Amino acid sequence: xxxxxxxxxxxxxxxxxYILEAHPSxxxxxxxxxxxxxxxxxxxxIEERSGLAGxxxxxxxxxxxxxxxxxxxATERAYTGWPDRLYVIDAAGRVAYKSKPGPxxxxxxxxxxxxxxxxxxxxxxxx
Amino acid sequence: MVRxxxxxxxxxxxxxxxxxxxxxxxxxxxxxxxxxxxxxxMPGPAYLVxxxxxxxxxxxxxxxxxxxxxxxxxxxxVDKSARVRLSDLRGKPVVLVFGSYT
Numbered sequence: 489x490x491x492x493x494x495x496x497x498x499x500x501x502x503x504x505x506y507i508l509e510a511h512p513s514x515x516x517x518x519x520x521x522x523x524x525x526x527x528x529x530x531x532x533x534i535e536e537r538s539g540l541a542g543x544x545x546x547x548x549x550x551x552x553x554x555x556x557x558x559x560x561x562a563t564e565r566a567y568t569g570w571p572d573r574l575y576v577i578d579a580a581g582r583v584a585y586k587s588k589p590g591p592x593x594x595x596x597x598x599x600x601x602x603x604x605x606x607x608x609x610x611x612x613x614x615x
Numbered sequence: 616m617v618r619x620x621x622x623x624x625x626x627x628x629x630x631x632x633x634x635x636x637x638x639x640x641x642x643x644x645x646x647x648x649x650x651x652x653x654x655x656x657m658p659g660p661a662y663l664v665x666x667x668x669x670x671x672x673x674x675x676x677x678x679x680x681x682x683x684x685x686x687x688x689x690x691x692x693v694d695k696s697a698r699v700r701l702s703d704l705r706g707k708p709v710v711l712v713f714g715s716y717t
């Protein structure tokens with residue numbers, strides 16, 4: 489996703505929306521996370537969630553800004569974002585691309601196709 | 616006789632499978648925490664006999680469709696230095712990457 493950000497940062501805004509953990513150690517631990525030493529229990533409040541979100545952004549080296557969903561998960565629910573998902577919202581505030589639910593549907597190449605279309609239709613509109 | 620026993624066994628296996636599929640599909644429609652707790656108890660081999668991905672794609676489809684107005688949000692950045700409201704970002708496409716660390 490960083491590569492896409494570098495390519496399209498001038499024509500689109502990029503945000504991570506940090507939502508509730510997919511595999512916290514107290515709910516559904518994954519062996520792959522244990523191997524990678526990514527073991528965290530569920531944050532107990534918004535402060536802990538923000539803290540873990542910060543760790544996530546640093547460790548994964550995410551270059552674009554991250555927002556933290558509220559503790560009642562309203563944004564996650566509105567977008568069915570858990571465990572991960574990609575969206576493009578067009579310049580008029582409408583959904584232009586919605587990926588299938590992650591992990592299977594998390595396909596940055598699909599998203600890039602939409603970004604390319606958006607950029608082309610904008611430059612066509614200017615001419 | 617043997618044929619009947621085999622047919623009975625096949626029926627039992629099929630019924631068991633159907634019950635398993637129904638249970639997992641039900642769990643996928645619950646909240647992420649409830650689903651996570653359910654899956655944590657699921658024995659590993661169950662994945663191999665389940666159409667997990669198909670069920671997941673259907674259960675987590677969500678109500679939003681392409682062309683719909685994007686639900687607005689107003690969320691703090693990780694460092695709490697600012698808040699971002701989606702409706703303030705009109706005029707440029709916005710990419711949203713939902714996810715977590717684990």
